[in-house]
Amino acid sequence: MEITIIQAILVFVVAFIMGIDQFSFLESLYQPIVTCPIIGAILGNFELGVVVGGSYQLIQIGSMPIGGAQPPNAILGGIMATVFAASLGMEATPEGVGAALGLAIPFAVFGQYAVTLTFTIMSGMMAKADQCAENADVKGIRNINFMEMAILGTLFGLLAVAGLYGGSALGQTLQNFSFQFSWVMAGLDAAGGAMKFVGFAILMKVMMSNEMWGFLLAGFAMALLCSANATTSGATLILCAFVGAAIAIYDFSINTKIKANAGAGNMGGDSDGI
Amino acid sequence: MAYNIPEKYQDLTPAPQVDKKTLNKMVWLSCFLQASFNYERMQACGWLWGMLPGLQKIHTNKEDLKASMAHNLDFLNTHPFLVTFVMGIVLSLEQNKADTQTIRSVRISAAGPLGGIGDALFWLTLVPITAGLTANIALQGNILGAFLFLIIFNAVQFAIRFGLMYWSYGLGTKAVTMLTSSAKEFTRAASILGVFVVGGLIANYGGTTVRMIVGDTQINIQSLLDGILPKLIPLLITLGLYVLIKKGWTPVKCILLILVCGIVGCAFGIWTGNSQAMDADGNTIPGGYNPLVEWYDYPEPAPAEKTGQQAWDALTAVVTELQNGGVVVTMPE
Numbered sequence: 001m002e003i004t005i006i007q008a009i010l011v012f013v014v015a016f017i018m019g020i021d022q023f024s025f026l027e028s029l030y031q032p033i034v035t036c037p038i039i040g041a042i043l044g045n046f047e048l049g050v051v052v053g054g055s056y057q058l059i060q061i062g063s064m065p066i067g068g069a070q071p072p073n074a075i076l077g078g079i080m081a082t083v084f085a086a087s088l089g090m091e092a093t094p095e096g097v098g099a100a101l102g103l104a105i106p107f108a109v110f111g112q113y114a115v116t117l118t119f120t121i122m123s124g125m126m127a128k129a130d131q132c133a134e135n136a137d138v139k140g141i142r143n144i145n146f147m148e149m150a151i152l153g154t155l156f157g158l159l160a161v162a163g164l165y166g167g168s169a170l171g172q173t174l175q176n177f178s179f180q181f182s183w184v185m186a187g188l189d190a191a192g193g194a195m196k197f198v199g200f201a202i203l204m205k206v207m208m209s210n211e212m213w214g215f216l217l218a219g220f221a222m223a224l225l226c227s228a229n230a231t232t233s234g235a236t237l238i239l240c241a242f243v244g245a246a247i248a249i250y251d252f253s254i255n256t257k258i259k260a261n262a263g264a265g266n267m268g269g270d271s272d273g274i
Numbered sequence: 275m276a277y278n279i280p281e282k283y284q285d286l287t288p289a290p291q292v293d294k295k296t297l298n299k300m301v302w303l304s305c306f307l308q309a310s311f312n313y314e315r316m317q318a319c320g321w322l323w324g325m326l327p328g329l330q331k332i333h334t335n336k337e338d339l340k341a342s343m344a345h346n347l348d349f350l351n352t353h354p355f356l357v358t359f360v361m362g363i364v365l366s367l368e369q370n371k372a373d374t375q376t377i378r379s380v381r382i383s384a385a386g387p388l389g390g391i392g393d394a395l396f397w398l399t400l401v402p403i404t405a406g407l408t409a410n411i412a413l414q415g416n417i418l419g420a421f422l423f424l425i426i427f428n429a430v431q432f433a434i435r436f437g438l439m440y441w442s443y444g445l446g447t448k449a450v451t452m453l454t455s456s457a458k459e460f461t462r463a464a465s466i467l468g469v470f471v472v473g474g475l476i477a478n479y480g481g482t483t484v485r486m487i488v489g490d491t492q493i494n495i496q497s498l499l500d501g502i503l504p505k506l507i508p509l510l511i512t513l514g515l516y517v518l519i520k521k522g523w524t525p526v527k528c529i530l531l532i533l534v535c536g537i538v539g540c541a542f543g544i545w546t547g548n549s550q551a552m553d554a555d556g557n558t559i560p561g562g563y564n565p566l567v568e569w570y571d572y573p574e575p576a577p578a579e580k581t582g583q584q585a586w587d588a589l590t591a592v593v594t595e596l597q598n599g600g601v602v603v604t605m606p607e
Contacts, residue, residue: 023311033405055409126314179564183537223478
């Protein structure tokens with residue numbers, strides 16, 4: 001299949017937008033049911049794109065981005081599945097699409113790497129955000145947001161165009177690469193999973209005092225208990241908030257009463273003295 | 275952090291109500307909550323971007339705006355479609371110039387629980403229903419499926435975004451004026467709730483585990499640790515980082531330390547990590563990755579998370595289910 005420059009540019013633009021849309025903006029454009037027909041139209045086989053999108057969407061329903069877990073990237077998976085289905089002249093059937101999906105997997109994996117890498121780099125940028133806040137630099141905050149969107153979009157665009165030209169041979173190379181350096185990517189994954197503890201520690205620095213330690217451990221225990229039970233695990237944090245709110249409201253009402261009584265008590269003391 | 279966020283704003287006169295135009299602008303910007311998502315503070319910087327139109331209206335004092343911006347960069351993770359609920363509440367607190375600690379505690383307490391509700395509402399209900407039905411239209415080669423999906427999904431999304439913003443802002447404004455008479459007690463109570471929720475977050479989001487299997491009897495170190503206290507490692511890391519930050523470590527230094535520990539640890543096969551590497555059949559590496567230095571045998575290959583065959587089975591299962599449910603599904607020949 002001959003690919004013109006214009007087609008390559010259009011694929012780049014679509015991948016750029018979808019790369020951003022998976023986390024921001026409408027958060028629905030990136031779904032395969034929308035992305036695949038667009039790629040199909042660019043490659044001159046619109047109907048094939050529609051069918052690939054439909055089949056991929058059904059598979060995708062089982063792997064939603066729940067609770068921060070990241071399944072292999074649906075955007076590059078969908079884009080590349082359409083590209084392979086079109087370039088290999090596959091039939092517009094779910095069976096044909098299944099084969100295209102296998103070829104697209106290495107790209108979906110690399111799409112995930114692009115996300116992991118961006119999230120790691122942007123963790124470092126939070127110091128810059130703190131600086132912007134100290135200087136009331138509104139534009140700086142906006143630019144940091146633009147920056148991540150630009151990085152993410154560009155990485156996705158480049159991967160999609162590389163896949164468009166490199167085809168399944170590039171997929172093979174990427175796959176070998178990901179197996180060879182799996183410990184580095186797993187390291188980034190493990191480190192990424194632990195970085196949120198820095199955010200927690202900063203929050204604790206604000207709210208902690210000696211008498212608060214018990215509440216921290218109580219919340220920890222509550223979440224452990226809720227998540228251990230299949231029927232409550234989905235609502236873990238809501239249940240934590242319920243119990244936490246009960247304690248907080250009780251503490252609030254007791255303390256306001258003590259304050260009111262302390263005032264009355266002092267007055268009484270004075271009058272008793274007379 | 276060199277900058278110490280003050281406990282109270284300098285200008286303590288409550289600001290006038292934020293106008294509709296600004297609120298609407300905030301709703302639109304709320305779509306970019308995750309624009310600068312990262313592992314350390316997650317949605318913090320995108321959140322601040324969305325809050326800024328309101329904050330700029332409220333804090334005419336420059337020093338107050340700085341303080342407000344600084345504490346609105348706290349760790350935040352909530353559901354992207356329900357975030358306007360938190361925005362409305364926090365905006366009403368800012369407007370009444372509540373103590374910064376109160377705002378921080380209320381924000382994390384309100385934001386945390388929304389994640390689970392939003393996932394259940396959107397990813398487990400709305401998307402499967404709309405995408406499942408419209409995907410079948412698409413399977414017949416009809417583009418109408420894509421349009422229907424976009425229209426339904428976004429109509430619901432924006433109705434919720436706008437509705438929650440106005441509702442929670444109104445609610446917050448009413449509640450806050452009532453509570454300001456006992457500001458000190460309120461701050462204490464909010465901190466208790468905040469700390470309680472942070473404890474819950476550590477257990478809920480703390481996914482760090484070890485993958486080590488040692489000895490001839492293949493002792494699984496993680497299940498040993500789980501026997502002592504589940505989520506022990508996340509708790510210990512958080513407490514360790516808390517001590518380091520109290521000692522004056524910057525967040526960047528902490529992140530670099532974690533990055534080095536993570537990669538070196540995985541080189542030796544200590545941490546659990548998923549490299550996501552897959553072959554064309556969708557087979558993953560047992561244990562998630564191959565360590566650089568292998569000093570123990572990882573036992574029998576764990577079942578692959580999702581092979582191509584499983585994905586195909588899932589597809590056919592969904593189609594059969596829809597057919598059983600009375601939805602006409604024609605598989606193209």
